[in-house]
Amino acid sequence: MAAARRIPEATVARLPLYYRALLDTADQHVATVSSERLAELAGVNAAKVRKDLSYLGSYGTRGVGYDVEFLLHQISRELGLTQDWPVVIVGVGNLGHALANYRGFGARGFQVEGLVDADPKKVGTKVGNLVVEALDDLPRIVEERKIAIGIVATPASAAQEVADRLVQAGVSSILNFAPTVVTVPTEVSLRKVDLAIELQILSFYQQRKTPNGDGPPAHAAPSKRARAT
Amino acid sequence: MAAARRIPEATVARLPLYYRALLDTADQHVATVSSERLAELAGVNAAKVRKDLSYLGSYGTRGVGYDVEFLLHQISRELGLTQDWPVVIVGVGNLGHALANYRGFGARGFQVEGLVDADPKKVGTKVGNLVVEALDDLPRIVEERKIAIGIVATPASAAQEVADRLVQAGVSSILNFAPTVVTVPTEVSLRKVDLAIELQILSFYQQRKTPNGDGPPAHAAPSKRARAT
DNA sequence: CGCCGCTTGTGCATGCGTTCTCAAAGTCTT
DNA sequence: AAGACTTTGAGAACGCATGCACAAGCGGCG
Numbered sequence: 001m002a003a004a005r006r007i008p009e010a011t012v013a014r015l016p017l018y019y020r021a022l023l024d025t026a027d028q029h030v031a032t033v034s035s036e037r038l039a040e041l042a043g044v045n046a047a048k049v050r051k052d053l054s055y056l057g058s059y060g061t062r063g064v065g066y067d068v069e070f071l072l073h074q075i076s077r078e079l080g081l082t083q084d085w086p087v088v089i090v091g092v093g094n095l096g097h098a099l100a101n102y103r104g105f106g107a108r109g110f111q112v113e114g115l116v117d118a119d120p121k122k123v124g125t126k127v128g129n130l131v132v133e134a135l136d137d138l139p140r141i142v143e144e145r146k147i148a149i150g151i152v153a154t155p156a157s158a159a160q161e162v163a164d165r166l167v168q169a170g171v172s173s174i175l176n177f178a179p180t181v182v183t184v185p186t187e188v189s190l191r192k193v194d195l196a197i198e199l200q201i202l203s204f205y206q207q208r209k210t211p212n213g214d215g216p217p218a219h220a221a222p223s224k225r226a227r228a229t
Numbered sequence: 230m231a232a233a234r235r236i237p238e239a240t241v242a243r244l245p246l247y248y249r250a251l252l253d254t255a256d257q258h259v260a261t262v263s264s265e266r267l268a269e270l271a272g273v274n275a276a277k278v279r280k281d282l283s284y285l286g287s288y289g290t291r292g293v294g295y296d297v298e299f300l301l302h303q304i305s306r307e308l309g310l311t312q313d314w315p316v317v318i319v320g321v322g323n324l325g326h327a328l329a330n331y332r333g334f335g336a337r338g339f340q341v342e343g344l345v346d347a348d349p350k351k352v353g354t355k356v357g358n359l360v361v362e363a364l365d366d367l368p369r370i371v372e373e374r375k376i377a378i379g380i381v382a383t384p385a386s387a388a389q390e391v392a393d394r395l396v397q398a399g400v401s402s403i404l405n406f407a408p409t410v411v412t413v414p415t416e417v418s419l420r421k422v423d424l425a426i427e428l429q430i431l432s433f434y435q436q437r438k439t440p441n442g443d444g445p446p447a448h449a450a451p452s453k454r455a456r457a458t
Numbered sequence: 459c460g461c462c463g464c465t466t467g468t469g470c471a472t473g474c475g476t477t478c479t480c481a482a483a484g485t486c487t488t
Numbered sequence: 489a490a491g492a493c494t495t496t497g498a499g500a501a502c503g504c505a506t507g508c509a510c511a512a513g514c515g516g517c518g
Contacts, residue, residue, distance in 0.1 A: 010475060016429040020408065034495065043410035047477055054497055062496045063484040079429050080436030087428070098327035104408050104425040110432075148435055149428065172438060173431040179249065179333050181272040189434045191427050196333040198420050199316070199378065200245040200308050202402040203339075205418045206377055207309030209401060239505060263465065275465095276507050283467055291466045292514040 007078075011052045015075055017042040018049070022072045034065035081109050086147045088114035088171070090162045091154035092122055092132050095177055099153055100127050110149070114141045118158065135165065142169040149173045156180035163190075236307075240281045244304055246271040247278070251301045263294040310338050315376045317343035317400070319391045320383035321351055321361050324406055328382055329356050339378070343370045347387065364394065371398040378402045385409035392419075 021041035025033055035053070039046040053059060053066070056074055060066045076082055087110050089096050099105070100112055115127055118135045125132050133141060141147065150166040152159050152174060159178035166174055173189040176182055179197070184190050250270035254262055264282070268275040282288060282295070285303055289295045305311055316339050318325050328334070329341055344356055347364045354361050362370060370376065379395040381388050381403060388407035395403055402418040405411055408426070413419050 008475070012433050013426075013430055015433070016423075016426040017410070019429070021410075036495085041410065043412065045477080047479095048475090050496060051476080051498080058497070060496050061484065062482070063486085063494045065495070078433065080432040081429065083436075085428075085432055085435070094327040094330045098323040099424070101323045102424060105428065108425050108429060110425070110428050148439065149431055173435045175427055175431060181246070181250075181270065183272065187438075189431055189438075191431055193422055193424065193427055194245075195328070195331060195422065196337050196339070197242075197245040198404055198422055199314075199334065199339050200248070200310065200337060201242055202378055202404060202418055202420055203309040203314055204241050204244070204307065206314070206402045207312075209416075209418075210377065237505070265465085274507075276509095277505090279466060280468080280506085287467070289466050290514065291512075292464045292516090294465065 005055060005057075007055045011055055014042070014044065014048070014052055015079055017044070018052070019072070019075045019079065019081070022068055022075065026068050026072060030068060032061075032065040032067055033071075035060070038066070084109045084111055085149055086111050086113040086145050087149045087151055088112075088116060088138070088141060088145075088147050088166075089151045089153055090116045090135070090138075090166065091152065091158070091178075092117040092125075092127060093153065093155070096151075096153035097127060099151060099177075100130065113145045113147060116141065118154075135162075138165055139169040142166075142171055147171060149175070152176045152178050152182070154178055234284060236284045240284055243271070243273065243277070243281055244308055246273070247281070248301070248304045248308065248310070251297055251304065255297050255301060259297060261290075261294040261296055262300075264289070267295070313338045313340055314378055315340050315342040315374050316378040316380055317341075317345060317367070317370060317374075317376050317395075318380045318382055319345045319364070319367075319395065320381060320387070320407075321346040321354075321356060322382065322384070325380075325382035326356060328380060328406075329359065342374045342376060345370065347383075347391075364391075367394055368398040371395075371400055376400060378404070381405045381407050381411070383407050 018038060021038055022033070024041065035049040036046045039049045042049065050060075053071070056078055059071055059074055087105070089099055089112055092100070092115055096115070096117075100115055105112060112130065115130045115132045116135055116138055117123060117132050120134070122132050123134045148171060150171040150173070152162050152166070154162050156178045159176060159180050160182045163174055163176065163182040163184055167184055167188055172187065174184060174191075176190065176192040179194050182190070247267060250267055251262070253270065264278040265275045268278045271278065282300070285307055288300055288303055316334070318328055318341055321329070321344055325344070325346070329344055334341060341359065344359045344361045345364055345367055346352060346361050349363070351361050352363045377400060379400040379402070381391050381395070383391050385407045388405060388409050389411045392403055392405065392411040392413055396413055396417055401416065403413060405419065405421040406423075408423050411419070
């Protein structure tokens with residue numbers, strides 16, 4: 001079993017897609033899938049599926065396809081889903097609230113085991129079956145509940161400090177929902193989800209579709225100098 | 230003006246970052262920024278900033294940098310943020326609720342002008358200052374309010390049908406939050422945000438960090454050229 | 459007025475990711 | 489048991505994105 005394989009980042013990002021597709025397939029009591037079928041379910045193309053899976057090992061059978069249960073096991077092992085990951089959510093506003101109640105996390109082994117907010121008025125209130133705790137208790141919470149993953153769902157202004165505190169408390173992976181850039185030490189993993197940015201990207205392509213007739217002259221001498229002479 | 234410039238996808242995805250960084254800069258009454266400074270604020274490197282911005286045009290001044298206001302205008306024009314984009318959210322569960330109340334959208338010109346749910350019990354209830362409407366009213370809503378962008382915040386099981394209905398109703402850009410693959414005609418833009426997938430990606434790297442006893446050796450030589458025959 | 463220092467814009471090299479293609483390797487059929 | 493058929497796994501080519509390095513261009517200073 002060749003350990004320490006180097007799996008490209010792009011492949012890692014697609015493994016959860018395959019995982020989900022395989023779960024669906026298993027639910028329908030299908031024993032094997034071809035790369036073609038899996039590709040269809042995951043919304044990618046077949047060659048990519050095969051190459052991605054080949055990074056994990058030669059788990060397919062030529063002429064047949066992949067054993068669904070076996071592949072599920074391999075991918076979940078690779079993704080670290082064979083264990084449960086307790087997570088803490090910092091910031092119990094609209095978004096934090098929704099995330100705390102989001103069933104999709106628990107279903108994949110991500111149990112929300114802590115809800116934290118800086119606002120004293122929120123501390124002590126219940127969300128689902130959890131009680132909101134104080135930001136200052138973060139180190140204790142993280143240690144006691146062996147939390148490795150933190151979710152930042154605060155306003156942008158608080159995000160960097162919260163991230164710092166999470167790192168300080170011992171968290172080594174952070175998922176940031178705040179609309180701002182946060183930096184963390186290199187040994188800490190960081191991913192971000194920015195809702196407004198996704199819309200802006202859509203807006204870019206949308207705008208190119210709708211030739212909105214009344215378009216103002218592109219070069220509408222916008223204020224400042226900067227282009228004179 | 231050289232219209233129809235082709236802007237690489239990777240660049241488009243970063244323009245909102247620059248936009249946000251520039252807004253912050255403008256708030257501090259700073260008139261010009263260098264690519265270096267902008268890179269720092271956006272969390273990328275300076276060469277990338279310059280290359281990205283060069284796709285928009287030669288808007289910088291050598292020896293000086295970029296005029297903040299001018300660049301803001303150019304980027305917002307390119308991203309289509311000079312106009313307002315009414316959006317409709319389908320699915321008023323936890324997530325839909327949070328999205329409906331999320332201030333970040335409105336701040337960038339994305340006004341939520343419709344909330345739709347298939348559940349008759351939810352129709353008629355108020356969320357913020359909007360009343361939830363019926364799924365069947367989607368065509369009317371989209372047309373009357375000139376909505377081009379739809380947000381899917383339903384459970385996975387409903388997502389594909391909702392997407393189909395959105396397209397049918399005339400929406401041409403969709404942001405999908407449901408944890409499933411949805412397909413749309415090629416002329417419709419589609420982006421997805423999958424919360425659980427982000428956590429799974431973190432889990433992958435997290436697992437490689439924590440040498441959890443029975444696991445593979447902790448250090449997976451990162452610089453390994455791996456290419457054994 | 460010319461020189462100097464700064465910052466942009468871009469050509470180029472490099473690396474990563476995707477896709478095409480096909481031999482290898484298995485199953486199924488007869 | 490052998491040949492036909494199917495599907496994987498990987499080599500190779502291609503294309504996109506990144507990062508380096510530097511000339512071109514601009515403002516400021518002497």
